[in-house]
Amino acid sequence: MHNAADMPMAHTELDAALQTLDEHKRAWVQTSVRERLALLARIKECLMPVAQAWAEAAARKKGLAADSPLAGEEWISGPYAVMAYCNAMMPTLSSVEGRRHLEGLPLRELPNGQLAAQVMPNSVWDRLLLSGVRAQVWMEPGVTRANLAQHTATAYNTGAMPEGKVALVLGAGNIAAIAPLDCLHKLFVENQVAILKMNPINADLSEFLEPAPEMTSETAPRRQPGRSRSGWQSGKPPDKKLELVRHALASLAELGFARINLREIATRSGVSLGVIHDYFEDQNELLIDCVGLYKEAFIRALEERIDVAESASALLSEFVDVLVRAAQDQARTHRLWYDVRAQALFDASFRPAVDDLENRMVGVVQRLLDRVRTLGGELAPNSPIDATSAYVTIDGWFRYFLQQHIAGDVRACASLRQRLAQVLCLAEAHRA
Known part of the structure; x- marks a missing residue:
């Protein structure tokens, strides 16, 4: 199994895992029955030390006391099922080798x-x-x-499937043994190497599927954790996902986090709820992608002003213009950003995306300050002296007057312009 329990797999990691499997799929097809029997025996050996911890973790996840009779079900539906498979497959494989099955x-x-x-x-x-x-x-x-x-046993016929195949296994349900058993079936019955996408329900049990060194070899399953934020989709057109995000953005900007309804978003987007779930793990992932899409356009608009300005005073004026126009014309999408940022205080799944966007905004402000100096300008003594302080100040005023604008204050955008001009003000000696 690919060891990536705590961190989402990046595109390059996923591509590398698939490339490795593709390169070794034929080697697995050519693996002898004797070698496969040795692998099953090793899996059994490595299963025993983790069996109790596996069953206890699964019981805790369901809120069962350690001494509850119901906890026995987690043994049967977890480590016992995998052990039983190995015990049954070994004599079956032995008989297949001599065509005695x-x-x-x-x-x-x-x-x-x-x-x-x-x-x-x-x-x-x-x-x-x-x-x-x-x-x-x-x-x-x-x-x-x-x-x-x-x-029967056609996968073990001489010359059968000489090139091998790579399979994607989607771990489903709340029975802990389903995912590993599906992988073993792909390996030993269908003769295919596999990459496993863990179901979020059982993703925290992944550590118990990884103790055998053999299961991290080039010919064995590799695992992708549940709730991946990588955005990588197997066999799903990225353009379709982008189209769904664009459709959903307007609905989410109107509804906000507290009133998100994926069924309504699906209806407004003209697709089924199942299609939404095909591309997004949950509503949080969809919300993060929507905010990321609009923020990307916002950051690009700011960077374009920085790149084309011909003087320090024009640069600061045009930078403020972009901010004010955004508050005036894109108020609903900007409030969605603040909604997500607030949720990050409570829900850790939002924090990586929020931190990334905040850091990018600090980077934009740093570019602004550097460009001002390049153009021969210098900010006034009362202006923030570093990018982080400047960003926090700009963002604070932007957030305050955005709320006033949404509440119906017709003077809010003009007041925002005035405050931002005071923050991003050239020293008197550098004013045109």
Whole structure:
């Protein structure tokens, strides 16, 4: 498994993981049965030391006391299920190696002529633990006793799938064993290497899937944590995601964080709710992407003024113009930014995006101050002397008068211009 439990995977990391899997997919196909048996044995060895911690962590997540009888379910649906898979797969693989996997398998013909094989119960433990439960595999029409061997364990036939394949496994549900079992199925049944995207529900159990060194090799599954903020989407056009963000921005600017309704946003965007969930983990991710889109345009507008100004006085005047016009014409989207920034005080998922945008704004102000000096200007003694202080001062006045403007104060934007002109004022000796 790819060890990235605490940090979202960047695009380059994801691309590198996929590239590694792609380069080694054929090597996995060519891995011998004996080597695969050794890998399963090693997985079993590494599972035992973490089994209790895995079950206890899953029980705590559901609010179950350690001594509760209900906690036993977390053993059965977690480490026990993975161990049972390994125990069942090892004799199966051993028999496949000698093409003996069909020996002693109970077969019968169904009334419609199809062939059926009883695969469970297969041991005394199946009969004891799952009393009364039976499972059969019904073959496709045309598969008979005579040709059954040609249609089973085909992934282990000589020359089968020589190039190999890379699979994406989406860990679903709240049963902890589903994700690792799906990966093992891809590896040992379908002969495919895999990258695993953990479900956010079980993402904090990821550490228990990573102890085996073999599972971090080039031919094994790699894991991507849940709630990734990387924005990387497998097989999903980035243009479509950008289109959804643009549609959602107007709705979010109107509703604000407290009244977000993904169903309404989906309706306004002309897509199904399922499409929204295909591209965004939750409403927080959608909100962050919307704010990031509009902030990017805002920052670009400020930087353009810095780049084209021909004098220090013109630069400061035009910079203030951009800020005032933004407050006047884009009040709703700017209030969405302040809404998200306030939520970052309570919800850690917002903090990386907010910190990044704040730092970028400080960087813009630093460029402004540097450009003023390059153009031969110098700010007045009462102006902030560093970029962070200047940003905090500008942002404070902007936030204050934005609220007044939204509340209906017709003088708010003029007052904002006056205050910003006082903050970004050239020293008297440098005024044109």
